[in-house]
Amino acid sequence: MAAPRSYRPSPGEIPVDPGVYRFRDDVGRVIYVGKAKSLRPRLSSYFQDTAALHPRTQQMVRTGASVEWTVVRTEVEALQLEYAWIKEFDPRFNVKYRDDKSYPYLAVTLGEEFPRAQVMRGAKRKGTRYFGPFAHAWAIRESLDLALRVFPMRTCSAGVFRRAGQVGRPCLLGYIDKCSAPCVGRIDAHHHRAIAEDFCDFMAGDSARFVKRLDVEMRAAAADLDFERAATLRDDIAALERVLEKSTIVLPDGTDADVFGIEDDELETAVQVFHVRGGRIRGQRGWVAEKDAETTPEIIGHLLQEVYGADGDDEIPREVLVPIEPENRPTLEAWLSGRRGSTVRIRVPQRGDKRRLMETVTRNATQSLARHKVARAGDLTARSQALQQLQEYLGLEDSPLRIECFDISHVQGTQVVGSMVVFEDGLPRKSEYRRFIVRGEDETGRTDDTAAMHEVLGRRLHRLAKERDQHALDEETGKPARFAYPPNLIVVDGGLPQVNAAQAVLDEKGVVDVTVVGLAKRLEEVWVPGEDHPLVLPRNSEGLYLLQRVRDEAHRFAITFHRQRRSKAMTASALDGIPGLGEVKRKALLKAFGSVKKMRAATPAELAEVSGIGPTLAAIIAAELSSTGSVPAVNITTGEVLDDE
Structure with missing residues (x-):
């Protein structure tokens, strides 16, 4: 090097x-x-x-x-x-943009003497018109089957087409009028090509012309009392309308545009694009790429090169909608316009239908990135490589087969909670997850991150030491109970202060066989106790990816618990605090009446009919509810606020 x-x-x-x-x-x-x-x-x-x-x-x-x-x-x-x-x-x-899956296209082989409509994947071929990509091949086949009523073009392979010509008998589609049977000479090559070109125009968005033409023919047939033909044309119109229903109108002005959405994290970028033609979504495609030092405008610029560099001129729409203006937008517009042969605009929609559509595309990108992460996490080879890399980078004696990660969540030091998630062999072990309510507060009633981390880790290590000493075993499985398994590696969400706080707890408890590190969000740096500078793991390493996934899971688990507690604190039930009314009786009342409003309207005798509620307690409940205002009730089982209806 x-x-x-x-x-x-x-x-x-x-x-x-x-x-x-x-x-x-x-x-x-x-x-x-x-x-x-x-x-x-x-x-x-x-x-x-x-x-x-x-x-x-x-x-x-x-x-x-x-x-x-x-x-x-x-x-x-x-x-x-x-x-x-x-x-x-x-x-x-x-940067290489990898398709997150292989997308099928509806292809029409206009380069052949008798064009064929078919589902096609892979590299695009010269002389073939493509529509899509579509999410599923069955969606293409359903739409094609409906459209063949009006555009009876060939869909068979070259072998089937040749054999039908040799025997002089068409296939089933020829008998049911879903193919014009050029193989046996029912129609010549010129007229068959006209059908194929009309079908391409319909799929490209010029649908109103064909529906209107069929409607005129249907009315003319009805006027001539040819009701059988009028019924056939009516069914043809219905078939085309069902094809159009499968691609919902998203832009009422009939715009031709490609709409891009981007979602990224510190390591990877997911991209989705909706191909809109004539205001309807005609296809969808996605990519996932490793994130480099590029900014988002640079990523978008390279993405547009990747998408439009290999496609034909007819694939480039008049508008390209992106979430952020790319680097060198005028240069890209000039390049795209040159390839298309007419003006192409790159825009960032700010409001209206186009903005809402872009938000939908971005949600698809978010889900695509999540699916990619799940698939990557399930790869046994990648998990093994990640554990080996962590052992090497952190200088561990053995692979960290059990990793525990801790995170703190609060709002300005109040309602402080902690989370512990466990990964064994690179996979989450959700039965071992734990949640902590942080009790320690200073004179202002608040707790900072380092103090909260000290308390949470202290409680976890106290339980570990206790169950180790007692050799606690589960009677059914014979395995150590609950916290008795020690971690090989502890990860905390944060930088050097959080790591030093965690190491202080290990030192206090006398734990010497567990390594602790911290993962900071800003630059994905790995902090080690006592070191002034962090470790910088390679951005594309499986070890860093595993640490990131563990940290993100701990953050998700902590924030979910914090939101639950905050919601309960803000929606206290009117039944709380009534003398003699415990949790079991509150559940029974809510199950019987459904809401506090209905309880408030009930008589003491009706309240007393509930199991466990005597006449005296019923009178107390009625008096307490009548003296309180309209306070929202909380389902004690689920924690949800109950409607007053």
Whole structure:
């Protein structure tokens, strides 16, 4: 691995013109391709202070052994050349947008003599018109089956088409009028192609023209008393309307647009795009990529290159809607307009239908990232690699097969709670999760994070020591009970103060065989007790991903418990505090009457009919409820506020 200064070009050698540059490793492979409006400041930034670079960029510069560049006339040319080189060299340090699944398309092979409609995946072929992508192949087949009533084009394979011609007998679709049977000469190639082109126009959004044409023909047939044909045309119109129903109108103005939504965390970025044609969603697609040092505007710019670089001109819409304006928007618009052959606008919607649609797309991106994380967490190889990496990075004697993570949640030091989540062999063990109500408060009634962490960890380690001493075993399983299993690694959500507080508890309890670290949110740094500087794990390492997932789960568990307690504190029941009315009797009353409002309207005799409620207690309840205002009741079992109805 070469030192960056060994191949650093002198600033005077680097031109200030727009251009594209390539980093190569010691064997000549291209490891990174980038573009710049001015090459000199961009390339100089890689060699000024490598310690200040993003970890992934640091690794790229240190892996490189040489850098070269090509000057171009305009930024648009730089954009085109960068995309071409990325596709040619597939550099390892360029961000790669991986499809979160393989999407099917509805394809019409217009390049053949007799075009065929079919479901198609994979790389796009020349001479084929594509519609989609769709979420499921069965959705394409359902829509195609309905549309064949009006557009009876070929859907069979080349072998089936050839055999039908040899025997002179069409397939079943030809007999039920869902294929015009060009294989046996019922229609010539010219008329069959016209049907295929009409079908493509319909799928591209020009649907109103065909529905209107069929409606006119239906009315004419009815006027001529040809009711059988009128009924057939009516059914054809209904079939087309059902096809249109499957793609809901989302933009009433009939806009052609691609709408992008982005969701990211510290390590990865998920992208979703809805393809809207004629105001209807015609397809959906998604990607997941490892996050680099790029900003969101840079990510969007590279994403648009990836999406539109390989597609044909007909795939680029008039509008591209994005959540944040990309870097070099005018350059991207000029590039897209050149590929489309007409003006393309990149916009950030602020209000109205387009803004609401973008929020929907962003929710899909959020769910896509969550699914990706779950799938990645379930990979046995990745989990094993993560545990081995943590053992290596943290200097542990053994792999951390049991990891416990602690988090604190509160609002300005009040309603303080803590959480403990447990991961065994890289997977969550939810039966071992624990929640803590923090009791310690200062003279102002508040508790800071470090004091809360000290209390929570102290209680957990106290229970560990107690059950270890007693050798407590579960009678049924024979395994150590509850907290008796010690963790190999304790993770706290926070930086050096939280880590030092946790280590202080370990020292007080005499625990020497457990390692504690902290994971700070801002830069995903790993803090170790007593160290002035954090560990920086590689951004794409499975070990860092596992720590992040453990931390996020502890945060989710803590914030959920905190919200429950805060909600209960704000919605106290009118039944609380009534003398002689305990929890069991409150549940019985709520089950019998449903709400406090109905109890308030009941007579003491009606209250006394509830099991466990005597005449005296019923009179007390009636008197207490009549003296209180309309206070919302809480279901003691679920904690939900009950309606007064």
